[in-house]
Amino acid sequence: MTAPPAEGRRSRTRQALLAAAEDLFAQHPIDAVAIDDIVRAAKVAKGTFYNHFTDRDDLVRTLLIAIRGRIEATVDAVNAGVEDPARRVVRGVCAYVRYALDEPRNTRILLRALTPTGATVSRLNKGVLDDLSAGLAVGRFSLATTEAGLLLLMGVSQVAMARAIEDGAVALPIAQQLCGMMLKGMGVAAEEAERLAAQAADEIIRRPV
Structure with missing residues (x-):
């Protein structure tokens, strides 16, 4: 039809x-x-x-929802079967960086429009908020609030994506370093944080030659 x-x-x-x-x-x-x-x-x-x-802001929201929706679908895919909250959040960040490498134009739009305002009530952030809450509940993370964790994660993601579209050659090492720092900031032991960050960056950002 x-x-x-x-x-x-x-x-x-x-x-x-x-x-x-x-x-x-x-x-x-x-x-x-x-x-x-x-x-x-x-x-x-x-x-x-x-x-x-209704206005330009309505159009911007529509674009952002479409872009974020595509990335979140990738995050869901890379986290399928992964239960550890620490692994999930770091793999999610790496999925965003991989998207930046694949879709630099839409990444520029996303970075220009992203704002922390309303981040905790956005339905597109529900998955990561659930991961942060789960990590706090089992003692995996030591954060004052889930909002603090979300803002930290958003900041790391945005910086890593911005560097990825500036220079793709540094995307993997920058993402790995930032993700390691992020996990340590969330309370994960240093050695494990570095290991999880390296593993996620290698599996998600690096592509087979």
């Missing part, structure tokens, strides 16, 4: 707006891109924009 013509046109227009926004946000700071710029690049009338999004 095919979609009705009107529905098909609506879908194509929405995708054109999202694609135009992706191109512009990858090249410019998000605040510097106006709705006029987006509709001009998408070759649609300005009024059409509001048939799909």
Whole structure:
């Protein structure tokens, strides 16, 4: 079955707006891109924009949800069958770095739009918050709060991703070092933290030649 013509046109227009926004946000700071710029690049009338999004922030949220959703699906895959919270969080960070290497354009958009505001209530952070809570419950982590752990993890992920798109050659060693520091900051013993970080970086960031 095919979609009705009107529905098909609506879908194509929405995708054109999202694609135009992706191109512009990858090249410019998000605040510097106006709705006029987006509709001009998408070759649609300005009024059409509001048939799909309430405002520019709504479009940005839609893009971010799509990007984060793809990364979180990868995180779920690399953590399938992994129960140790320490291994899960470090493997999650490495999955984000791997994404940065594979998708630098969308990573730039993500980094420009990410903010710690509302991080603890975002449904996209539920998985890592569950891991942090589990780690605290069993004494794997020694953190004041799960929010503190989340902000630490977000900071490490963002810095590692930024360095990955600047210079892919340093992505693995930088991620490994930062992940080791992160685990130690969460209370994991130094030797184990370094081992887990090295293992995760090697398995997830390094690709077979």
